[in-house]
Amino acid sequence: MSTTRGCVQTVLGPVAPEMLGATLMHEHVLCDLTVPELAAQQMPKVEVRLDNVFEIRHHWCRHYGNHVLNDLDVAVDELLRYRTAGGSGLVELTCEGIAPDARGLAQVAERTGLHIVAGCGPYVEAHLTVEQCARSIEQVAEAMVRAVSEGIDGSGVRAGILGEIGVSTPCTSVERRSLVASALAQSATGAAINVHPPRTLRGTLEAIDVLAGAGADLARVIISHVDRTLFTLDDMQRVADNGVVLEFDFFGIESTYYPFADVDLPNDGQRVRSIAGLVRRGHIDQIVVSQDICTRTRLRRYGGHGYAHLLENAMPLMLRRGFGQDDVDRILVRTPRRLLTLQ
Numbered sequence: 001m002s003t004t005r006g007c008v009q010t011v012l013g014p015v016a017p018e019m020l021g022a023t024l025m026h027e028h029v030l031c032d033l034t035v036p037e038l039a040a041q042q043m044p045k046v047e048v049r050l051d052n053v054f055e056i057r058h059h060w061c062r063h064y065g066n067h068v069l070n071d072l073d074v075a076v077d078e079l080l081r082y083r084t085a086g087g088s089g090l091v092e093l094t095c096e097g098i099a100p101d102a103r104g105l106a107q108v109a110e111r112t113g114l115h116i117v118a119g120c121g122p123y124v125e126a127h128l129t130v131e132q133c134a135r136s137i138e139q140v141a142e143a144m145v146r147a148v149s150e151g152i153d154g155s156g157v158r159a160g161i162l163g164e165i166g167v168s169t170p171c172t173s174v175e176r177r178s179l180v181a182s183a184l185a186q187s188a189t190g191a192a193i194n195v196h197p198p199r200t201l202r203g204t205l206e207a208i209d210v211l212a213g214a215g216a217d218l219a220r221v222i223i224s225h226v227d228r229t230l231f232t233l234d235d236m237q238r239v240a241d242n243g244v245v246l247e248f249d250f251f252g253i254e255s256t257y258y259p260f261a262d263v264d265l266p267n268d269g270q271r272v273r274s275i276a277g278l279v280r281r282g283h284i285d286q287i288v289v290s291q292d293i294c295t296r297t298r299l300r301r302y303g304g305h306g307y308a309h310l311l312e313n314a315m316p317l318m319l320r321r322g323f324g325q326d327d328v329d330r331i332l333v334r335t336p337r338r339l340l341t342l343q
Contacts, residue, residue: 005343007342009117011102011117011157022089023332023337024289024307026224027093028294029105030072033294044064045064048302060295074299076111080112093224095122095163096120096123097122103155117159118157119159120143120144121140122178133174135177141188161191162192162193163224164196165195167207169200171206182216184214189342192339193216194247197225201229208223219244220339222339223247231263233281237278237281245335246288248275276321279323285334285335290310315332
């Protein structure tokens with residue numbers, strides 16, 4: 001079975017690009033992103049209550065079960081609010097190593113009416129099995145091509161984007177092979193690539209160089225997690241000057257605390273300010289946004305902001321801060337359409 005060029009490949013089949021409205025470009029609906037050290041302790045899942053929700057939300061990697069999203073009914077309830085708020089599409093980037101559930105995603109799409117695009121490919125090495133790490137570049141590329149053209153893990157549910165391709169700080173040899181493989185898979189499928197980058201400017205630029213050297217179309221490469229990686233407008237521009245798309249995907253995280261590095265995360269107002277700066281420098285068509293929800297405490301059911309936050313709160317903030325409706329549409333609708341259309 002070949003890929004459907006010129007269409008957006010969703011978990012329920014191809015759709016015309018114009019069917020895709022406001023789209024979140026980096027979310028997790030069904031996943032297990034528990035850090036390996038915590039998973040190895042085999043603890044019971046934490047119960048989220050009013051008296052501990054701040055502790056769990058603040059120290060988001062210390063409590064087993066917070067990173068496990070596997071309840072279809074909860075997923076449907078959460079996403080229906082997003083659809084009611086005007087959401088149309090959602091990119092679900094749960095890939096190898098973090099418990100993808102393609103059949104479950106198809107059920108969620110059927111029950112919500114959302115256009116859900118699934119990712120594929122290897123996450124960071126620490127989450128992969130020994131067998132996954134031992135594959136050659138060609139084997140990794142073949143697995144991604146198969147996920148897009150036939151279905152993820154034999155499910156028949158086809159991926160529509162490559163990623164999030166995991167790269168650690170520093171990049172490992174296994175992850176370097178994943179980057180090269182994603183470039184090969186992009187050439188074969190016409191799909192965009194989403195990269196979970198290293199947590200430094202230098203590491204991010206090196207990952208882009210690997211992709212470029214392997215023949216990737218950098219205009220169809222998305223660099224995730226800009227808001228935990230790049231902290232000055234000049235650094236953001238250095239990355240954007242390579243032609244890649246910058247993804248601000250921590251919307252809704254208002255705490256400065258970040259468990260993986262000694263940095264201060266921005267809040268939503270600062271994210272909007274950074275995006276405005278990039279727009280002034282001519283990069284508006286290289287920006288997408290999302291929330292990267294991957295913990296229970298960011299769901300509304302457990303006291304969080306939920307998938308609708310970006311539409312309900314962040315986009316109105318952008319309009320109040322001087323963005324025009326056309327600017328918002330380019331970021332939230334037109335650039336996602338371009339990236340998700342198989343070329």
